Amino acid sequence: MQFNQPAGDNLFDNARLIGRPTPRIDGPLKVSGQAPYAYERHDAAEGQLVGYPVVSTIAQGRITGMDTSAAEAAPGVIGVVTTLEVGEMPTPSGMHTAPLFGGAEVWHYHQAIAVVVAESFEQARAAAALVKVDYDVTKGSFDLEAVWQQKKDDNSEPVARVGDFETAYQAAEVTLDQEYRTPSHSHAMMEPHASIAEWQDGKLTVWTSNQMIEWGRQSLATTLEMDADDIRVDSPYIGGGFGAKLFLRADAVMAALAARKLQRAVKVMLPRPMVMNNTTHRASTIQRIRIGAQADGKITAIAHEAISHTLPGGSGEDAVDQTRKFYAGDNRLIVKHLAEMHLPEANAMRAPGEASGLMALEIAMDEMAEKLGMDPVEFRTVNDTQVDPENPDRTFSDRHFVECLRQGAEAFGWVSRNTTPGGMRDGQWLIGHGVAGAYRGGPATTSGARVRLQDTGRIIVETDMTDIGTGSYTILAQTVAETMGVDLDAVEVRLGDSDFPVSAGSGGQWGAASSTAGAYAACIALREQIAERLRVNDPETLSFANGAVNAGEKQVTLASLAADGELVAEDSISFGDFRDEQVVSTFAAHFVELGVHVGTGEIRLRRMLAACDAGRILNPVTARSQVIGGMVMGVGAAMMEEMAIDTGRGYFPAHDLAGYEVPVHMDIPSQEVIFLDTVDPASSPLKAKGVGELGLCGVAAAVANAVYNATGVRVRSYPMTLDKYLDQLPAV
Amino acid sequence: MRQFSYERAIDPAQAAARAAEVEGAKFIAGGTNLLDLMKLEIETPVHLIDVNGLGLDEITETDEGGLRIGALVRNTALAADERIRRDYPVLTRALVAGASGQLRNKATTAGNLLQRTRCPYFYDTAQPCNKRAPGSGCAALSKGAFSRQLGIIGTSEACIATHPSDMAVGMRALDAVVETITPTGLTRSVPLEEFHLLPGDTPERENVLMPGEMITAVALPAPVGGVHKYHKVRDRASYAFALVSVALIRQPDGTGSVALGGVAPKPWRSVEADAELPNGAEAVMARLLNGARPTEENAFKITLATRTLAAMLAEE
Numbered sequence A: 001m002q003f004n005q006p007a008g009d010n011l012f013d014n015a016r017l018i019g020r021p022t023p024r025i026d027g028p029l030k031v032s033g034q035a036p037y038a039y040e041r042h043d044a045a046e047g048q049l050v051g052y053p054v055v056s057t058i059a060q061g062r063i064t065g066m067d068t069s070a071a072e073a074a075p076g077v078i079g080v081v082t083t084l085e086v087g088e089m090p091t092p093s094g095m096h097t098a099p100l101f102g103g104a105e106v107w108h109y110h111q112a113i114a115v116v117v118a119e120s121f122e123q124a125r126a127a128a129a130l131v132k133v134d135y136d137v138t139k140g141s142f143d144l145e146a147v148w149q150q151k152k153d154d155n156s157e158p159v160a161r162v163g164d165f166e167t168a169y170q171a172a173e174v175t176l177d178q179e180y181r182t183p184s185h186s187h188a189m190m191e192p193h194a195s196i197a198e199w200q201d202g203k204l205t206v207w208t209s210n211q212m213i214e215w216g217r218q219s220l221a222t223t224l225e226m227d228a229d230d231i232r233v234d235s236p237y238i239g240g241g242f243g244a245k246l247f248l249r250a251d252a253v254m255a256a257l258a259a260r261k262l263q264r265a266v267k268v269m270l271p272r273p274m275v276m277n278n279t280t281h282r283a284s285t286i287q288r289i290r291i292g293a294q295a296d297g298k299i300t301a302i303a304h305e306a307i308s309h310t311l312p313g314g315s316g317e318d319a320v321d322q323t324r325k326f327y328a329g330d331n332r333l334i335v336k337h338l339a340e341m342h343l344p345e346a347n348a349m350r351a352p353g354e355a356s357g358l359m360a361l362e363i364a365m366d367e368m369a370e371k372l373g374m375d376p377v378e379f380r381t382v383n384d385t386q387v388d389p390e391n392p393d394r395t396f397s398d399r400h401f402v403e404c405l406r407q408g409a410e411a412f413g414w415v416s417r418n419t420t421p422g423g424m425r426d427g428q429w430l431i432g433h434g435v436a437g438a439y440r441g442g443p444a445t446t447s448g449a450r451v452r453l454q455d456t457g458r459i460i461v462e463t464d465m466t467d468i469g470t471g472s473y474t475i476l477a478q479t480v481a482e483t484m485g486v487d488l489d490a491v492e493v494r495l496g497d498s499d500f501p502v503s504a505g506s507g508g509q510w511g512a513a514s515s516t517a518g519a520y521a522a523c524i525a526l527r528e529q530i531a532e533r534l535r536v537n538d539p540e541t542l543s544f545a546n547g548a549v550n551a552g553e554k555q556v557t558l559a560s561l562a563a564d565g566e567l568v569a570e571d572s573i574s575f576g577d578f579r580d581e582q583v584v585s586t587f588a589a590h591f592v593e594l595g596v597h598v599g600t601g602e603i604r605l606r607r608m609l610a611a612c613d614a615g616r617i618l619n620p621v622t623a624r625s626q627v628i629g630g631m632v633m634g635v636g637a638a639m640m641e642e643m644a645i646d647t648g649r650g651y652f653p654a655h656d657l658a659g660y661e662v663p664v665h666m667d668i669p670s671q672e673v674i675f676l677d678t679v680d681p682a683s684s685p686l687k688a689k690g691v692g693e694l695g696l697c698g699v700a701a702a703v704a705n706a707v708y709n710a711t712g713v714r715v716r717s718y719p720m721t722l723d724k725y726l727d728q729l730p731a732v
Numbered sequence B: 001m002r003q004f005s006y007e008r009a010i011d012p013a014q015a016a017a018r019a020a021e022v023e024g025a026k027f028i029a030g031g032t033n034l035l036d037l038m039k040l041e042i043e044t045p046v047h048l049i050d051v052n053g054l055g056l057d058e059i060t061e062t063d064e065g066g067l068r069i070g071a072l073v074r075n076t077a078l079a080a081d082e083r084i085r086r087d088y089p090v091l092t093r094a095l096v097a098g099a100s101g102q103l104r105n106k107a108t109t110a111g112n113l114l115q116r117t118r119c120p121y122f123y124d125t126a127q128p129c130n131k132r133a134p135g136s137g138c139a140a141l142s143k144g145a146f147s148r149q150l151g152i153i154g155t156s157e158a159c160i161a162t163h164p165s166d167m168a169v170g171m172r173a174l175d176a177v178v179e180t181i182t183p184t185g186l187t188r189s190v191p192l193e194e195f196h197l198l199p200g201d202t203p204e205r206e207n208v209l210m211p212g213e214m215i216t217a218v219a220l221p222a223p224v225g226g227v228h229k230y231h232k233v234r235d236r237a238s239y240a241f242a243l244v245s246v247a248l249i250r251q252p253d254g255t256g257s258v259a260l261g262g263v264a265p266k267p268w269r270s271v272e273a274d275a276e277l278p279n280g281a282e283a284v285m286a287r288l289l290n291g292a293r294p295t296e297e298n299a300f301k302i303t304l305a306t307r308t309l310a311a312m313l314a315e316e
């Protein structure tokens, strides 16, 4: 199905199931421990061996020798595969920067360099500790501040330049020029990377935990230099990813190499302390923002320049991206610098670009509002735009950012807050309120599905779409049940298997909009088949309800249509160029109330509220869960999450969940989410967009702005740990 | 994890004797610290002596009017004990500020005193660490290292790690005494103040226990009264080790005792600093943290300790 023009009125406008609060259908399996995750697929392959990774302990250099004899002689050990014996292997894809395995070169700390395979996990782990490695160490550079100092004045190669920023900024009545810092973040999803691999007759099956099945399959084919058709990847349940599992990672490669060498099924999990340096992370950034405005608050000049680190050849963090579209202003300058460093690979993490970019931009907006003497809600409202500021001929498909601000402010009771920073106390707590805006693109991409009507009237939907905890199972069931006129429990959803049609996968918050459209396309194909069977020329004249199809006077049950064998239909949705001719995006406003302890500087949240504009909300239960989860992650980014860099050794030393703190229940008080009642016909046939990343965007800045409002101390460096402002707090 | 053998001790004297007899033996109590360290091969005992079944899990009254806490009393049981809550509330508060409910159900009094540091380099066996591998150097003191969590006082050129226990900080404010049994069956009592050692040149030596010596109890003197508080400051609201923690016992006349956690290789307290309590937080910390040698990253702990105590004193 081609989606070549905005959706007209369709069945989703009078929906029975889409848009209804629907508890996730995979919930019972998960809470009863019956949903098998990758490492627990004990029945998937017989005689599984366990591989334990050996990782590099230098940041940069070459391996000059490896001695595996002691490991090989250890109890239970079946074999060892080393990076030297397999030699250099291709980098898995254009989206990877460093190779995952193979060869003598060390790109980063904890790069996988061997896997020790034994009968049991304990034996493999003990033996892995016996592998001896010699290195030739190269001295690396790991200090982002130093590179920033060299590069920050060079804006000769901007990402975008509109009008004359410098002149407009000079002429502006009110100006702001500040630097902001965001640290590296770890995805810290619950389930670490894990894979089981098995070879049979030259064909490889990998049971794994991966957000993007087809990317994973193609990357395996590239890495192992084999035909993708000989590879099957299966990942029905995923314990979170946040981008860490967008790409093939070393667990799968090591499992595949070891299984091939040993002719047995092998499973490999990355132990938690390896995840942070072995896999990817969100890069740290330094950002400079300049804003010039007229006294009435209208922005006339805006510049956003940022640097982030990346391995050589990588693309870094796109922290400036949202600033190209979020607010109006005739004169604009956008610059992105890269600092090449041999830290572990920086790559996508939930809301890549926007998450860090808005952490800076939305503090800057708060600072600017204060300079102008304006309410920060009003200042943002004044600078709303309905067109792409870099190209005013391009309009937003559907943008209600101002309504997010208004409805959010209303529900939160924004007007009654204290507006004097440091001016509100409750015992030893300084109370503050903050607001921030959120912007995140609303992409959609080709997505396929197959539907199979059974003689029981049940419908099975198969797609390689993944559910990373987001609710894909449920919204796909809703979509199919809606389109085919059956009950929700008449639909069975099968996901994450590369034998199924290729879907959009889960990433960039494109999954929900794309995959439901793909399932819809397959259902329409099935409806066409049914029309043919019933010898009805125009399938549109058929109506589907209560497990039956009505053709004029005639009513036939779906079950009877499949009485002689299942009906199978497959299709995929593809999105036409018209979609890119507009800006399809999602918006939100976040409000936070918190206390800062006047003595210790500890921050305790009191309440949070988000108002979101993300097109049709397919399922308010799962969508809310996405948004509140994003808000928790935003609190983490504001208050504690940081992968500190050892700039001498070139790695993240606090690489476990004791060192990398994420919020606990006690950090998160009441959370409220409002979804605006909007639909975006330009986005998809269901008029839906994503919310999974939107929920995170802007949250940290709302916390930061509330801390300022509470204390009168402006912190421009995340996380806002108390050491950064303690000495500026008032006396106890 | 290396292979190891295991036995259940019969009584404390036998446990101590066996521990001295078998080279590379270690006691195991709740196992919440030891097992984690064994998995990472930071601890590599070849033999484990399980001391759980020795009847050391009771809290009894002493002749001096205090309490004797058995070495195997779980942190949860200790924190919930009515007598502790009534007469030594600083200890309950310190305990419940530590770890999580599940961990406290397993963690024991002795194990808690002997838990090892949380320095990130101690945990990464690829890095130099004098405490883990004597003589290898201290990664935390090298240029560019991450030292925000580490110690500011009582540290040395060889090691700047802290002792992470909360319980011990509460006990230190209460003048607790550690009771042990040696491999030859002798018992001795060591004031908690003298129990943990400062690192000096030998950061791998963390306490005064002799090989095989086993902790049997911790004794608390008769209740001292006063208002008891424990404020643990950290980056999140729960389930994190202290940046700084302050145990405070304050009498109606303004005197009392102050012990700090998160700043030193042992719970940090001094009589001279206690004497300054009537003069306020600044005066106490000027004494208590006199001679502190923080890194650039953790110098804030001095301000934090001072402000935390000031806030505790200012509260009703």
Ligand SMILES: Cc1cc2nc3c(=O)[nH]c(=O)nc-3n(C[C@H](O)[C@H](O)[C@H](O)COP(=O)(O)OP(=O)(O)OC[C@H]3O[C@@H](n4cnc5c(N)ncnc54)[C@H](O)[C@@H]3O)c2cc1C
Binding pocket: A658, B026, B027, B028, B029, B030, B031, B032, B033, B034, B035, B036, B051, B071, B097, B098, B099, B100, B103, B106, B107, B108, B109, B110, B111, B112, B113, B114, B115, B164, B165, B166, B167, B213, B214, B215, B216, B239, B240, B241, B242
């Ligand atoms: C995730 C996590 C978070 C934590 N957070 C905190 C926190 O916030 N605050 C805090 O204070 N603690 C915290 N802890 C540490 C916890 O308190 C300790 O692990 C626990 O107290 C250790 O007690 P255990 O009985 O399990 O000791 P074990 O692990 O059994 O033993 C520890 C050591 O003591 C020795 N030992 C045990 N019993 C005896 C004995 N009778 N005589 C001589 N030696 C003995 C063992 O040989 C071993 O060396 C945390 C731990 C974890 C895992």
Ligand code: SF4
Binding pocket: B117, B119, B120, B121, B122, B128, B129, B130, B131, B132, B137, B138, B139, B140, B141, B150, B158, B159, B160, B161, B203
């Ligand atoms: S501070 Fe102590 S524990 Fe940490 S690396 Fe140095 S020697 Fe090891």
